[in-house]
Amino acid sequence: GAVVSQHPSWVICKSGTSVKIECRSLDFQATTMFWYRQFPKQSLMLMATSNEGSKATYEQGVEKDKFLINHASLTLSTLTVTSAHPEDSSFYICSARDPGQGRQETQYFGPGTRLLVL
Amino acid sequence: LAKTTQPISMDSYEGQEVNITCSHNNIATNDYITWYQQFPSQGPRFIIQGYKTKVTNEVASLFIPADRKSSTLSLPRVSLSDTAVYYCLVEIPGTYKYIFGTGTRLKVLA
Numbered sequence: 001g002a003v004v005s006q007h008p009s010w011v012i013c014k015s016g017t018s019v020k021i022e023c024r025s026l027d028f029q030a031t032t033m034f035w036y037r038q039f040p041k042q043s044l045m046l047m048a049t050s051n052e053g054s055k056a057t058y059e060q061g062v063e064k065d066k067f068l069i070n071h072a073s074l075t076l077s078t079l080t081v082t083s084a085h086p087e088d089s090s091f092y093i094c095s096a097r098d099p100g101q102g103r104q105e106t107q108y109f110g111p112g113t114r115l116l117v118l
Numbered sequence: 119l120a121k122t123t124q125p126i127s128m129d130s131y132e133g134q135e136v137n138i139t140c141s142h143n144n145i146a147t148n149d150y151i152t153w154y155q156q157f158p159s160q161g162p163r164f165i166i167q168g169y170k171t172k173v174t175n176e177v178a179s180l181f182i183p184a185d186r187k188s189s190t191l192s193l194p195r196v197s198l199s200d201t202a203v204y205y206c207l208v209e210i211p212g213t214y215k216y217i218f219g220t221g222t223r224l225k226v227l228a
Contacts, residue, residue, distance in 0.1 A: 004161075032214055043205075044162070044218040093161045097214055106152060107216065109161035 002028045002098045006110035021079045021113045023094030029074035030096035038091045050077040084117040127223040136193045140206035151189045156203045201226045
């Protein structure tokens with residue numbers, strides 16, 4: 001199957017700093033990537049859809065000025081958590097949509113990034 | 119909305135076959151059903167995808183009835199390492215987006 005990577009795998013930062021997380025599709029081109037957040041023992045929550053060459057679209061309740069998304073190429077999307085606070089501590093997961101053949105598009109997920117804000 | 123409903127948890131014993139059923143009453147005509155497995159502190163891993171009838175790969179089978187309003191993931195002869203959360207997902211029509219439900223927390227016992 002297709003491979004999606006994330007970097008870093010974990011990060012600890014001080015409150016008020018900004019953190020950038022990278023998501024890369026390694027063996028396919030992804031015009032659409034997604035960013036999710038997952039709290040312990042909970043399901044994944046979609047934060048935003050990242051479209052190559054255009055602005056991201058955010059889900060209701062997600063602050064676009066706080067979670068900056070850039071999708072500058074067909075294999076890279078970045079999520080920047082600006083002015084991070086302890087409540088932003090979470091597990092952030094990206095996925096990339098592999099167009100596949102015909103209608104059989106499939107999303108492949110990255111390994112996740114654990115963010116801890118002190 | 120493409121909402122899915124699954125049992126929240128299941129227990130099984132090693133070597134047994136496990137069937138997890140998901141209902142997706144509002145699935146769109148052209149959409150596929152995709153199942154993922156997630157271990158703690160990892161991203162979801164693709165298991166299997168199907169559109170209708172039966173699909174089988176090296177790790178699982180997927181059964182989809184004619185009305186496509188549900189699907190069943192079948193894991194043959196589970197082992198302890200199959201303990202994980204399993205999600206069935208269908209896209210929100212026209213958006214490519216998934217909305218995750220609760221998933222099914224499978225616990226395999228020795």
